[in-house]
Amino acid sequence: MGEIIEFTVNGLKRRIEVEPNELLINVIRGKLGLTGTKYGCGIGECGSCTVLIDGEPALSCLTLAIEVDGREIVTIEGIAENELNHIQEAFLDQGAVQCGFCTPGMIIMAKYLLNKKRNPTEKEIKEHIKGNLCRCTGYINIIKAIKEAAEKMQNSNVKAISKEL
Amino acid sequence: MEKEIVTLKEKLNVVGKPKRRVDAKEKVIGKALYVDDLRFPGMLYGKVKRSIYPRARIRVIDTSKAKALKGVVAVLTAKDIPGKNMVPIIVEDMPLLAEREVRYIGEALALVAASSKRTAEEALKLIKVDYEPLTPVTSPIDALKNTSPKIYGENNIVISYKLRKGDVESGFREADVIIEREYRTGYQEHVYLEPQGIIAVPGPNGSMVIYGSLQCPHYVQKAVSYVTGIGMNKVRVVQVETGGGFGGKEDVPSWVAGYTAVLAYRTNKPVKLIYDREEDILSTSKRHPAIIKYRTGAKKTGELTAVEVKYILDAGAYATLSIPVLWRGTVHAVGPYKCPNIKVDSLAVATNKVPCGAFRGFGTPQVIFAHESQMDLLAEEIGMDPIDLRLKNALEEGDQTATGQVLRESVGLKETIRRAAELSNWHRKRREYSLLKGVKRRGIGISTVFYGVSLGAAGKHLDKAASLVHVFPDGSVVVFQSLTEIGQGQRTVIAQIASESLGVKFEDVYVQQADTSIVPDSGPTVASRGTLMPGMAVIDACKRIKKRLAAVAAEMLNTTPENLVFENGEVYNVYKPGKGMLFKEVVKEAYNRRVNLGAEGWFEAPFTSFNPETGQGEPYFVYSYATHIAEVEVDVETGKVDVLKVTAVHDSGKIINPATASGQVEGGILQGLGYALMEELQEKDGYILNPNLTDYLIPTSMDAPEIEVSFVEARYSKGPFGAKGIGEPSIMPTAAAILNAVSHAIGVRVFSLPATPEKIYWTIKGSGRYT
Numbered sequence: 001m002g003e004i005i006e007f008t009v010n011g012l013k014r015r016i017e018v019e020p021n022e023l024l025i026n027v028i029r030g031k032l033g034l035t036g037t038k039y040g041c042g043i044g045e046c047g048s049c050t051v052l053i054d055g056e057p058a059l060s061c062l063t064l065a066i067e068v069d070g071r072e073i074v075t076i077e078g079i080a081e082n083e084l085n086h087i088q089e090a091f092l093d094q095g096a097v098q099c100g101f102c103t104p105g106m107i108i109m110a111k112y113l114l115n116k117k118r119n120p121t122e123k124e125i126k127e128h129i130k131g132n133l134c135r136c137t138g139y140i141n142i143i144k145a146i147k148e149a150a151e152k153m154q155n156s157n158v159k160a161i162s163k164e165l
Numbered sequence: 166m167e168k169e170i171v172t173l174k175e176k177l178n179v180v181g182k183p184k185r186r187v188d189a190k191e192k193v194i195g196k197a198l199y200v201d202d203l204r205f206p207g208m209l210y211g212k213v214k215r216s217i218y219p220r221a222r223i224r225v226i227d228t229s230k231a232k233a234l235k236g237v238v239a240v241l242t243a244k245d246i247p248g249k250n251m252v253p254i255i256v257e258d259m260p261l262l263a264e265r266e267v268r269y270i271g272e273a274l275a276l277v278a279a280s281s282k283r284t285a286e287e288a289l290k291l292i293k294v295d296y297e298p299l300t301p302v303t304s305p306i307d308a309l310k311n312t313s314p315k316i317y318g319e320n321n322i323v324i325s326y327k328l329r330k331g332d333v334e335s336g337f338r339e340a341d342v343i344i345e346r347e348y349r350t351g352y353q354e355h356v357y358l359e360p361q362g363i364i365a366v367p368g369p370n371g372s373m374v375i376y377g378s379l380q381c382p383h384y385v386q387k388a389v390s391y392v393t394g395i396g397m398n399k400v401r402v403v404q405v406e407t408g409g410g411f412g413g414k415e416d417v418p419s420w421v422a423g424y425t426a427v428l429a430y431r432t433n434k435p436v437k438l439i440y441d442r443e444e445d446i447l448s449t450s451k452r453h454p455a456i457i458k459y460r461t462g463a464k465k466t467g468e469l470t471a472v473e474v475k476y477i478l479d480a481g482a483y484a485t486l487s488i489p490v491l492w493r494g495t496v497h498a499v500g501p502y503k504c505p506n507i508k509v510d511s512l513a514v515a516t517n518k519v520p521c522g523a524f525r526g527f528g529t530p531q532v533i534f535a536h537e538s539q540m541d542l543l544a545e546e547i548g549m550d551p552i553d554l555r556l557k558n559a560l561e562e563g564d565q566t567a568t569g570q571v572l573r574e575s576v577g578l579k580e581t582i583r584r585a586a587e588l589s590n591w592h593r594k595r596r597e598y599s600l601l602k603g604v605k606r607r608g609i610g611i612s613t614v615f616y617g618v619s620l621g622a623a624g625k626h627l628d629k630a631a632s633l634v635h636v637f638p639d640g641s642v643v644v645f646q647s648l649t650e651i652g653q654g655q656r657t658v659i660a661q662i663a664s665e666s667l668g669v670k671f672e673d674v675y676v677q678q679a680d681t682s683i684v685p686d687s688g689p690t691v692a693s694r695g696t697l698m699p700g701m702a703v704i705d706a707c708k709r710i711k712k713r714l715a716a717v718a719a720e721m722l723n724t725t726p727e728n729l730v731f732e733n734g735e736v737y738n739v740y741k742p743g744k745g746m747l748f749k750e751v752v753k754e755a756y757n758r759r760v761n762l763g764a765e766g767w768f769e770a771p772f773t774s775f776n777p778e779t780g781q782g783e784p785y786f787v788y789s790y791a792t793h794i795a796e797v798e799v800d801v802e803t804g805k806v807d808v809l810k811v812t813a814v815h816d817s818g819k820i821i822n823p824a825t826a827s828g829q830v831e832g833g834i835l836q837g838l839g840y841a842l843m844e845e846l847q848e849k850d851g852y853i854l855n856p857n858l859t860d861y862l863i864p865t866s867m868d869a870p871e872i873e874v875s876f877v878e879a880r881y882s883k884g885p886f887g888a889k890g891i892g893e894p895s896i897m898p899t900a901a902a903i904l905n906a907v908s909h910a911i912g913v914r915v916f917s918l919p920a921t922p923e924k925i926y927w928t929i930k931g932s933g934r935y936t
Contacts (some may be wrong), residue, residue: 035201
């Protein structure tokens, strides 16, 4: 029989009945209709299903839904607020999107990285997204986009601070 | 109007600019809808029961237990197919569902539709198949033996071609040097990030709509009509956002849609069928493994005197696309070089393995690996720099290709070689790297290719494209065409072409996704034809509309149509710039005058020919060219290769969008790097041993080298604004360039792909060097 779990998804509280063996990706895509999170392999090899759980990246195809009871989840749909955020803008700017299937996972990883580290090096970016496969772009423009996003975020931080001063 | 476009429109406002992709915003916010993101009321989930033997007779398929499972709506076998049990590809040899015999592991036997995916999976386990296993034929060499079981036709040969030019024996007699080697290449799996998937929705009056992840909507329309018996007029195929193709969604969606449509037909419910990754790797097409025997003769001064090639492809169990794949490989077997005496014989041989098909490059990366290795061996033998040897033999305008085709225009090949050499500092690095000692050795290697754009003489009956363009009363424009956006940026490029042609703002053009009920059959989205063919059809439609608008605008501006310029959403008299009108004002007036502002466009591919007896003719109407130079570092103790940099110079004619074109090249290079060094699908006795992405490795971000892309834009007079094609040339030279660099680094050569660390290690060991 199902169990009721409560968790937050993209800032909204959710209460949902799940099976004990139900995977988080099926809850996100099927029950919540948040189809931006992609199902590429189902066994944690490709990174397309990456979401943030309590701020940490997780593969939703390997996570049981009951594990997220009481926790906070961010999916690709929760990244943009009113307008595109710096990472999304940079992905458009740098041509980091082709077929787009890996894009949600890549953007989630980029957000996590830039939350942790303001100015990552190219090597750190590469290391960070190595579990997310992309077959179209050759990664080149994804790496550039994450760099550009980091720079833009720093600039806007500087602007925000100087306004306050 | 013709004159106006040529003379007044030299200045381009949209074409040639790195416009942002029109589909990217939806993708970065997670709103782009792929097939698995769609749901329909009452939708069922489909699954396919597949063979576990490479070759076996089917005695009985017992579906009774599966049918009895709660939630199962249909379990179907071959006898339940309402139309023909046949997938129409090039020849008709492949049933939708095997009936009496299975010919490869993963071949479809039965179909299930159930209320949930899990129930459908349970039902598969309850289908009992009674097999009588037969001895499989799993190597093309075995298949060619007289003693081999006959698994395809009389001799297991799916197709063969030959190409004859001059007299190859006298060519070898004239040669000072002869290089003769054998090369082998393995499978390459596409690994589009989104697995195959289709939804079939039965509609009123016996109609059916197919939504899918696919490259070729018109192929799918035909296949669905075949297997369901529904007339093509009632089958509508809508391509939805597609998560990569690379050739893997050329023919395969025809049978995925076939399964789904048959289930939808029999249940009268929408059915969704999405492949698992393992199922996708086991049962869908791949790049053909190949054996290439290559003999090259040349003068001491470098001129080629003779080339003889024997090219064998492992086709797998059915023909699918082996016929055109082998044809393209045959035509490209000699490379972009002048040579008076040529003999090429090629065969595609059937085996009891998954059918191979289209993969970016389409039968050329295999022969390129061979001819570019040969060129380097030759250079070494005669003591010539590999660049100089290539420049000496490279095709230029007025030269004849291996098929006797005289190249009349748009041959940027030599410039790609020269520029790549310059950008990569070839001469300095070639010298410096040769002097390195120690565990880490560096090398630099080159590869040069040509690529016949579009379908060529073998597919000329399919080589046309249509478009439909509407201008609305607010001045906005919609473009329909039916080549597909599969990640390459096709819709963006088409929007640029339409915007430039009509002189409207880029933002005011919307390109719809492909839909077979709107646009006439435009052939497949393959062969780097997604810009040129529909681009010309879109220009044709835009010209018609512009002519009608020009008549109205000329009156409004008190001039003649020839003097009008349509540019950036404005229309003005060329002699009175700054005193024009807005495009939408002209449109409004045209609507008031009841002018038709919708038009169909059409384009037929220019002339091509091929004589099957001699292999001579003009197989393609134009060629793209490319040179890649790779720099590598090899650890001679472990065989591990790091690719440091790839310099890629491409002549694809006018580049419509430099950002998406570079994206194509960068992505192609990484796929080529994988093909060169790591992508190894292991097969034993017909079984694929590593059908997952843990054991079948594709490049990750850690493998991405520095990439420098440059374009030589040798314009093609019959292409849109001079464009040719870029998709496939982007992968073609990479593997050979990397292998040549590895050989430069370690001083010995690897003759098979992929050159894994183990293989390089043992090659070094076997050479007796570094001991």
